[in-house]
Amino acid sequence: MRCTPSRSFTNRLRYQQVTYKTHYRHRVLKFWVLAATFFITFFNVHASAVPEAGGQFYRYDEPSRDGLGKIYMGREIARVMGHRGANWLERPEREQKERTDLLFELLALRPGDTVADIGAGTGYFALPIATAIGPSGRVLAVDIQPEMLAIVEERARALQIDNVVLVLATETDPMLPDNDVDLVLMVDAYHEFSSPREVMARVADALSEDGRVVLVEYREEDRAVPIKPLHKMSIDQAKREMAAVGLVLDQVHDNLPWQHVMVFRRQVEAQ
Numbered sequence: 707m708r709c710t711p712s713r714s715f716t717n718r719l720r721y722q723q724v725t726y727k728t729h730y731r732h733r734v735l736k737f738w739v740l741a742a743t744f745f746i747t748f749f750n751v752h753a754s755a756v757p758e759a760g761g762q763f764y765r766y767d768e769p770s771r772d773g774l775g776k777i778y779m780g781r782e783i784a785r786v787m788g789h790r791g792a793n794w795l796e797r798p799e800r801e802q803k804e805r806t807d808l809l810f811e812l813l814a815l816r817p818g819d820t821v822a823d824i825g826a827g828t829g830y831f832a833l834p835i836a837t838a839i840g841p842s843g844r845v846l847a848v849d850i851q852p853e854m855l856a857i858v859e860e861r862a863r864a865l866q867i868d869n870v871v872l873v874l875a876t877e878t879d880p881m882l883p884d885n886d887v888d889l890v891l892m893v894d895a896y897h898e899f900s901s902p903r904e905v906m907a908r909v910a911d912a913l914s915e916d917g918r919v920v921l922v923e924y925r926e927e928d929r930a931v932p933i934k935p936l937h938k939m940s941i942d943q944a945k946r947e948m949a950a951v952g953l954v955l956d957q958v959h960d961n962l963p964w965q966h967v968m969v970f971r972r973q974v975e976a977q
């Protein structure tokens with residue numbers, strides 16, 4: 707005897723199959739929603755530790771009050787001092803407070819030198835250097851802010867100084883000639899370069915055979931120096947950052963009231 711299922715039984719079976727399929731689809735969907743949530747959370751949490759494409763030297767984090775949130779060798783890069791703060795660089799008490807006269811002597815300039823002042827600002831150093839090295843020398847006043855360079859130009863004209871070349875840099879390139887610069891000076895500027903690795907690689911290439919880099923930074927090791935933390939740098943930090951582009955510490959002058967004067971040279975390659 708053939709047993710035919712009743713219509714209500716078949717319907718119930720179909721209903722169960724449909725419910726099962728729907729239930730199964732919900733579970734698959736739930737799995738993918740959970741997986742997507744996990745990946746989004748994971749990548750958000752870890753985004754700050756993943757280097758930006760092409761920028762393998764840096765790490766990104768929540769910016770602090772004075773910083774970019776861009777970290778280089780453990781140091782958060784400071785924000786650039788805008789040209790509206792130019793007067794601060796020319797403050798009358800600067801020479802006496804920071805002994806910029808002593809710093810000037812430490813530069814040991816020679817007539818005919820080619821000097822690059824990177825982050826020249828208002829030309830506080832570039833202009834007297836131009837006078838000291840004489841007409842056979844030249845100063846490349848390098849800055850990323852055209853407004854700063856305009857100030858340098860105006861002051862050079864007023865002082866009738868004509869051996870200053872204005873160089874509008876990019877954040878990654880100081881636009882220096884290769885193997886030609888006797889002294890690269892950076893006073894209170896390097897800590898705010900947004901791409902220090904790229905800039906310093908170019909600086910290393912620009913040095914003449916016995917060329918020097920003079921890096922002047924507020925002393926991080928000295929808590930009494932009244933400057934914001936991101937605008938200070940320790941000797942150890944500077945050494946590590948310069949070593950990354952083949953520059954070695956040759957001398958440190960610590961006789962200024964607030965700043966390290968660190969002299970770096972190209973690493974001599976073993977024969």
Ligand SMILES: C[S@@+](CC[C@H](N)C(=O)[O-])C[C@H]1O[C@@H](n2cnc3c(N)ncnc32)[C@H](O)[C@@H]1O
Pocket residue numbers: 786787795824825826827828829830831848849850851854875876877878880892893894895898899900901905
């Ligand atoms: C605090 S000011 C110091 C100016 C000058 N060295 C002095 O001591 O009077 C720093 C300067 O560095 C410049 N600067 C910042 N990032 C730079 C970069 N990547 N290349 C060249 N100049 C830069 C700023 O525009 C600013 O004029």
